Amino acid sequence: METLQKPELAERAGRIVPLLRGNAYWSEGHRRLHPLSIEAMADAGVFKLRVPERYGGFACDSRTLTKVLGVLGQGDGSAAWTTAVWSIAAWMTCLFPDEVQDEVFATPDVRICATLSPTAVATPKDSGYSITGQWAFMSGALHSQWQVAVAATENAGPILALVPMAELGVMDDWYTTGLKGSGSVTTIATGVYVPATRVLSLGAVLNEQYASVLNADNPVYRSPLLPTASASSVGTLLGLARGAMGAFLHRLPNRGITYTGYTSQREAPVTHLQVAAAAMKIDEAEFHAERLATQVDAKAMAKAEWTTEERARARADMGAVCQLVKEAVDILNTASGGTSIYDTVPIQQIERDVLAINLHALMHPNTNLELYGRVLCGLDPNTYYL
Numbered sequence: 001m002e003t004l005q006k007p008e009l010a011e012r013a014g015r016i017v018p019l020l021r022g023n024a025y026w027s028e029g030h031r032r033l034h035p036l037s038i039e040a041m042a043d044a045g046v047f048k049l050r051v052p053e054r055y056g057g058f059a060c061d062s063r064t065l066t067k068v069l070g071v072l073g074q075g076d077g078s079a080a081w082t083t084a085v086w087s088i089a090a091w092m093t094c095l096f097p098d099e100v101q102d103e104v105f106a107t108p109d110v111r112i113c114a115t116l117s118p119t120a121v122a123t124p125k126d127s128g129y130s131i132t133g134q135w136a137f138m139s140g141a142l143h144s145q146w147q148v149a150v151a152a153t154e155n156a157g158p159i160l161a162l163v164p165m166a167e168l169g170v171m172d173d174w175y176t177t178g179l180k181g182s183g184s185v186t187t188i189a190t191g192v193y194v195p196a197t198r199v200l201s202l203g204a205v206l207n208e209q210y211a212s213v214l215n216a217d218n219p220v221y222r223s224p225l226l227p228t229a230s231a232s233s234v235g236t237l238l239g240l241a242r243g244a245m246g247a248f249l250h251r252l253p254n255r256g257i258t259y260t261g262y263t264s265q266r267e268a269p270v271t272h273l274q275v276a277a278a279a280m281k282i283d284e285a286e287f288h289a290e291r292l293a294t295q296v297d298a299k300a301m302a303k304a305e306w307t308t309e310e311r312a313r314a315r316a317d318m319g320a321v322c323q324l325v326k327e328a329v330d331i332l333n334t335a336s337g338g339t340s341i342y343d344t345v346p347i348q349q350i351e352r353d354v355l356a357i358n359l360h361a362l363m364h365p366n367t368n369l370e371l372y373g374r375v376l377c378g379l380d381p382n383t384y385y386l
Contacts, residue, residue, distance in 0.1 A: 006064050009045060013071040016040040020075030025344060027078055027181030031174050032142045034181075037079055046072065046083050047109040050090040052215060055105040057090075059220050061300075062228065062293040066235035070289075073239015074246065077353035078181030080236040082140040085182075088232045089114035092148050093162065094221045095210040100162060100198050104146055113140045113165075113187075114148035116229075116362070116385065118158040118202070120189055122151035128195040129153070131161060134171070134188045141170060142183040149189065150202060158202040161194040168192065178356025206384055219300035226386050227306065227314040229362070231296045234289040234318055237325040237357060240350050241282045247346040248275070248332045255337060265337075274335045281328035285321045292317040311386040312375040319368030322358045326365075329354045 020041075023034035041047065049065055051057025060068075065087055073080035089112035093104050104110060120133020131151050141147065147168060149161045169188035174180070200211060205225055215221040255265045262268045292314055299306060333340065333351045340347050357363055362385065375381055 006058055006060050007067070009049065009058060009060060009064055010067040010071050012044045013046060013068045016044050017071060017075035020072065020079050021346070024076040024078070024181065024346075024349065027076065028343075028349060029180075031180050032183035033076075033079055033082060037076065038143055041072075041079065041083065042109045047086060047090075047111055049083075050087045050094070050220070051105060051110075052094060052101070052218070052221075054214070055101070057105075059218060061220055062223075062231035062296040063290070065232055066238070066289055066293045069232075069235025070238040070242065073236045074243040075239075076181060077236060077240045077243075077350060077357075078179050080239050081179055081353070081357065082143075082182045084233055084236050085113060085139040086111050086144070088229050089146075089148050091221065091228060091232070092160065092205075092225070093146070094215050095205060095212055096162060096200060097197055097211045098214045101212065101214075104162060107145050110146065111140060111144040112146040112148060112162075113138050113144040116150055116202075118150045118152045120149060120151040122153045122159055122161065122194075124153075125193060128193055129159065129161065129199060131163070131189045131192045131194060134186050136173075136186045137184045138187045139179075139182045139184040141165065141185050141187050147187060149187075156201065160200040160202055160205060162198040163189065163192055163194055176356065178352035178354075203384075206386075219297070219303075222303070223296050223300045224306055224311065224386075227292075227296050227311060230314045230318040231289075231293045233363060234285075234292060234321040237321050237354065238282075238286060238289055240354050240357075241285060241325045241328050244329045244332045244347055244350045245275075245278060245282065247350070248278075248336060251336070251345075258337070265335075271335060274331050278328040278331040281324045281331070285324035285328070288317040288320040288324070292321075308381060308386065309375050312372045312381060315362075315368040315386070316372035318363055319365040322363050323365035326354050326358050 020037055023037045026034050048057040049060050053059050069080045069084055115135045119135055120131050122129040122131045144165050147163050149163050152158050171186040174185045252266050256263045257265050265271050329351050333347050336347045
């Protein structure tokens, strides 16, 4: 199979991991990414991962994106998660008419935040829509220039609308236990006008009815939305898992086990069991992430239709990555001792970030497992988000 992978992007991301790791504590405290992290990410090209090549982007496939996020996540979970969101939103922007893309991608290193929740109302106005409402959990909004907003209409079903961030308000409400650095604040629209050219039907998008002409023949931009978003989300978790293992092994040689005869934790059989169990779960998570990303890329290259079962399994693979990484990181955190509760020790931040991702509505392991089982049992899926 022809490949669209660009391995040098992961190498470029790897060079900024120490800086991201060094800024992660600041980002947590300030509830947004450090300015130097944003600058370094721009230099590494991570804001162009899903941008079409005609705008200077890399138009990378899902496997490449997974690898890049898997690297970034070893430095800072919030930076990797926000990059994933920006990448998904950039991909969604590539479904809009080409003249709309010309407008959005005219900004160098443009960042677009997005949601799929229709928590606003769109009213027809002057061949477009007037939108009023708000969207919570808007990761990356504080560093974005555009937002893909979803709003309900009275008769036409939900719509996707591209809105400049300058026309939206921000509610500084991101006080959380995990992914603090993602700055996932609530954005607000009050009668914001959006011309019809910057509007797509969500129903049409969920049925692969896209508006771009120039992207129509590019396999990166012809996959279904939900499998693409699923494949775009798992890399952050792999990075967090690898970061947890690296942080644990880094501290291991200089730690004993208090109130036992072990002056070196490395020599304790319980440690061997814990490290091996965590490593095997990370391996399993990598399997599901690779299967998901490979399926998205392969079916796009082959112009193959997706069955309902395949769509449900894509979400199940994403949920499995969430569950397995959560279990692996919990093992390592449990083995890290009392000193690991200090804010400056990476493992506790990693565990909180992983837990936050597991609670995401589209990524929750139980929700996705139930959906897959429902389809396997011959029932219709109880969601349009496939």
